Amino acid sequence: MQVSTMDAIEILGTISFAISGSFAAMQRRLDPFGVLIIAFVTSIGGGTVRDLLLGDTPVAWMRDVNYCLLILLTSIATIFFKTHIKKFKVTLFLFDSLGLGLFTMLGIQKGIVFGLSPGICIALGTITGCFGGIIRDTLLNTIPVIFRKEVYATVCIMGGILYFSLLYFNLKEDLAKVAVIGFIFTVRVVVVRYKVTLPRFGY
Template identity: 85%
Template sequence: MQINTMETIETLGTISFAISGTFAAMQRRLDPFGVLIIAFVTSIGGGTVRDLLIGDTPVAWMRDVNYCLLILLTSIATIFFKTHIKKFKVTLFLFDSLGLGLFTMLGIQKGMMFGLSPGICVALGTITGCFGGVIRDTLLNTIPLIFHKEVYATACILGGILYYALKYFHLKDDIATIAVISFIFILRIIVVRYKLALPKFVY
């Protein structure tokens, strides 16, 4: 994948998760500073964990201050327009799902740049997509979605498998990328719409 395409995905993912984090914080009635903190950790959490694991330091947001500015401006704009958005929960869900697909794909591509195996790349995609939300939910004192309901991390894993399947059949990389992002986004909507979930262990 071309570098500029990766930058586009990272920008869109950062915006999506910044909006998601801002709405989650506003739902819990945090003050403006708290809202900004939650927006930041939601946007950069997964990428930070990924970069630390593969030794790509300083981590991405430390090397490029523009991402911090992007999160700040996105969060402020979201706060400003909150009066025009009545269904916070739906908006949070849609942007969280979109960010999940975008960052999963970004994590996979980052692993490929480092020459890692497909399985590790899929794991990095899952970490990039999920861990910002895990940190967000932990700070907001809620059990992260990845641990207790819905198909969340599983969507990332299935998306990663789909990406390598499409690459196996020599589909153009840009098309495969869009297909995977769309797949994860649509899968999350279907799962929530029909209340699907993995089986739970009851003791």
């Protein structure tokens, strides 16, 4: 069976966010059931919000049980290999950054399928990329990354603008997708590595 580029992106995104959620849960010393729940909401949270906004129901993971099986298997594998991975925080960050790029592209493509304007497609990409992490952090009693000074949602918006710009200049669609995913991942890693932050407002 031939796997399309978007199918591959969806599979990789689901795996990345499932690993991200699992490591976040293990950092907080949750039991295996808690790890599975956090992995699940991290993986499907953004897509669920997106599909509800679009009225595309039942949402994707309810129509295809393979999503749930993939998250389950990924969570079990992550728990099994946790003893071989010392730097939980680094692993969580890298997979979260990869998932951010992959799911942002998924959200943009879903908006395009529905015939929406580029601006709305970028908003849907940002929602798809960010909301799983928001739900994860909220359940773990942590201030979500998107509400802190780190560059998170901003890089999704930048990636979306880059995607439509590349299409405007006639770059092949599949190459544009890969370029944007790589851009979001790289920028996220660089800004965290060099502590580039957005200004804070308040008293």
